[in-house]
Amino acid sequence: xxxxxxxxxxxxxxxxxxxxxxxxxxxxxxxxxxxxxxxxxxxxxxxxxxxxxxxxxxxxxxxxxxxxxxxxxxxxxxxxxxxxxxxxxxxxxxxxxxxxxxxxxxxxxxxxxxxxxxxxxxxxxxxxxxxxxxxxxxxxxxxxxxxxxxxxxxxxxxxxxxxxxxxxxxxxxxxxxxxxxxxxxxxxxxxxxxxxxxxxxxxxxxxxxxxxxxxxxxxxxxxxxxxxxxxxxxxxxxxxxxxxxxxxxxxxxxxxxxxxxxxxxxxxxxxxxxxxxxxxxxxxxxxxxxxxxxxxxxxxxxxxxxxxxxxxxxxxxxxxxxxxxxxxxxxxxxxxxxxxxxxxxxxxxxxxxxxxxxxxxxxxxxxxxxxxxxxxxx
Numbered sequence: 001x002x003x004x005x006x007x008x009x010x011x012x013x014x015x016x017x018x019x020x021x022x023x024x025x026x027x028x029x030x031x032x033x034x035x036x037x038x039x040x041x042x043x044x045x046x047x048x049x050x051x052x053x054x055x056x057x058x059x060x061x062x063x064x065x066x067x068x069x070x071x072x073x074x075x076x077x078x079x080x081x082x083x084x085x086x087x088x089x090x091x092x093x094x095x096x097x098x099x100x101x102x103x104x105x106x107x108x109x110x111x112x113x114x115x116x117x118x119x120x121x122x123x124x125x126x127x128x129x130x131x132x133x134x135x136x137x138x139x140x141x142x143x144x145x146x147x148x149x150x151x152x153x154x155x156x157x158x159x160x161x162x163x164x165x166x167x168x169x170x171x172x173x174x175x176x177x178x179x180x181x182x183x184x185x186x187x188x189x190x191x192x193x194x195x196x197x198x199x200x201x202x203x204x205x206x207x208x209x210x211x212x213x214x215x216x217x218x219x220x221x222x223x224x225x226x227x228x229x230x231x232x233x234x235x236x237x238x239x240x241x242x243x244x245x246x247x248x249x250x251x252x253x254x255x256x257x258x259x260x261x262x263x264x265x266x267x268x269x270x271x272x273x274x275x276x277x278x279x280x281x282x283x284x285x286x287x288x289x290x291x292x293x294x295x296x297x298x299x300x301x302x303x304x305x306x307x308x309x310x311x312x313x314x315x316x317x318x319x320x321x322x323x324x325x326x327x328x329x330x331x332x333x334x335x336x337x338x339x340x341x342x343x344x345x346x347x348x349x350x351x352x353x354x355x356x357x358x359x360x361x362x363x364x365x366x367x368x369x370x371x372x373x374x375x376x377x378x
Contacts, residue, residue, distance in 0.1 A: 005128050005371065011121030013089055017082045018059075019049065019075060026077075035075045038063050042077070049075040053091045055083040055098055060114045065103025069095045081117065089125075093133040096140050097125050100365035126369050136368055143364050147357050154350045154357070161346045168339055169291050172332050178324040184317035188274040190243075192313065193266035194234050198223035204231050205264040209244045212256040212270070215290050217242075225265060234265035236272070239282035243271040243289060245311050252309040253298035255289035257282055271313055284329040287336055288321055 023037060031046030038058050052072045058064050060079045068080075069092070076082065085094040106119040128136070198206045202224025211218050225231060236242075240258040244251065246269040258264070266272060275282060288294055301315040324332070 005126060007124050008127050009121060010123040010125050011117070013086050013125060013127065014094065015082075015084045015086070016117045017049075017084075019078045019080065019082070021075065021077045023077050033073050033075065034071070035077065036068065036070060036080070037077045038066070038079055040068075045075070047075065048073045050082060050084065052084070055085075055091075055095050056080045057083055057098070057103075057115075059116075061112055064107060064113050064115050065101075067095065067098055083117075088127055088130075090130055090133040090137060092137045092141075096137065096365060097369055100362075100369050126371055140364065140368060144361065147361055151354060151357050154353045158347055158350045158354075161343050161350075165339060165343050166292060169287060169336060170293065172336065173288060173291055173293055173322050175322065175324070178322035178328075180320050181323045182317065183273075183319040183321050186276050186280040186321070186323055187317065188276055190313040190316055191272040191274065192245075193268045193270045193272065194225070194230050195268040196225065196227060196230055198225055198267070200224070202226045204235075205262065207236075207242065207264050207266045207270065209247050209251075209254075209267075209269045212242060212244050212254050215256055215286055217256050217258060217261060217264075219261065231263075231265055234272075236260075236264050236266060241273045241275070241282055241285050241289070242266055243273060243311075243316060245269060245271050245313070245316070247309065248307060249299075249302065249304055249309040252302060253289070253295055253311055255286055257286040271316060273316075278326060279323065281326060281329040281333060283333040283337070285321075287333065289319075294319060294321075 021035070023042065026035065026043060026045060029035075029043065029045040031044050033045055033048040035042050035045050036056060038061065050070075050072065054070055056068045056070050056076045058066045058079060059081045070076070083094075083098065085091060101120065101123055103115055103120065106115045107113050108115065108119075194206065198208075200223065203226050204224060205219070205222045206225050207217060208223065210221055236258045238258065238260045242256050242258065244254045246252065247254070273285065275285060297319060298311055301318070302309045302311055304310075323329075
């Protein structure tokens with residue numbers, strides 16, 4: 001059976017409108033109608049802007065281009081925009097079509113990124129009879145439900161592998177045979193990093209809090225210094241442990257170990273811990289400070305302000321730490337390293353699977369809106 005098909009401009013088959021509502025205007029609002037922001041549902045209010053289903057797109061700030069299919073009798077705040085299809089389009093077909101667009105190519109601005117409807121209004125959309133649109137939506141719904149279940153299973157397996165490692169680490173640290181000491185008893189001193197301004201380009205990387213990831217140094221998004229005096233003073237040495245003293249409440253206290261990957265110095269929001277090397281193994285210290293035990297203690301000594309938390313060097317030196325003999329510490333590290341390697345292998349498998357599922361979604365959408373899922377051409 002031949003199916004009538006037309007290719008039209010996006011701007012010709014939908015209406016767009018903007019919201020002038022800011023979130024701080026909603027403090028005293030109450031009612032029965034939901035209002036949404038970039039992060040999803042905000043609250044119920046006494047009014048609504050749209051009387052039928054619509055698609056909302058984030059047009060300003062983080063997450064630009066992210067889409068939501070939202071219900072009738074609802075509204076969005078000003079960082080989002082309304083996209084309402086005309087009667088020739090099924091709303092879910094319209095949503096799936098928009099999901100196939102790479103909105104990143106329309107991004108403008110750097111400090112506060114934004115996208116404009118006029119820039120993507122020329123995107124071509126395949127317009128089919130409504131029954132054919134509904135058939136394609138049913139195909140996509142089924143495929144995407146299966147992908148969502150596969151992603152859920154992969155994410156559960158990822159989470160389980162991480163929890164397994166945390167549990168094993170905790171069991172090693174909670175051994176009642178080990179003597180508890182204060183970190184200051186097994187360390188010589190702590191040292192804050194450079195407060196000098198860094199540059200986008202230069203000779204020596206300056207590690208910052210964003211470079212402390214999962215117990216290791218992340219060598220992306222670097223800044224640099226060419227200051228020879230600073231480099232001599234703050235140059236990292238093999239097995240230096242860096243503690244993140246200032247960050248968001250969630251991430252303050254995260255720690256990484258430097259393995260001489262490349263010469264580098266460290267910034268002032270990080271603390272270098274000078275161990276008594278005959279009493280404390282560097283890798284053991286790194287594992288301990290990233291453990292739930294240490295993170296939990298850190299929350300009890302954190303000084304918090306708006307969106308920022310701090311644990312100073314003096315408080316760090318008073319962390320309680322189980323201290324087995326140095327030979328036992330090294331054996332614990334060996335076991336943890338072995339388990340970590342296996343966990344990383346498992347995570348790599350499931351991370352790749354998640355990426356493959358995202359690519360599959362893109363491929364299915366591309367086929368749907370290039371006409372490959374439609375009936376025979378007329």
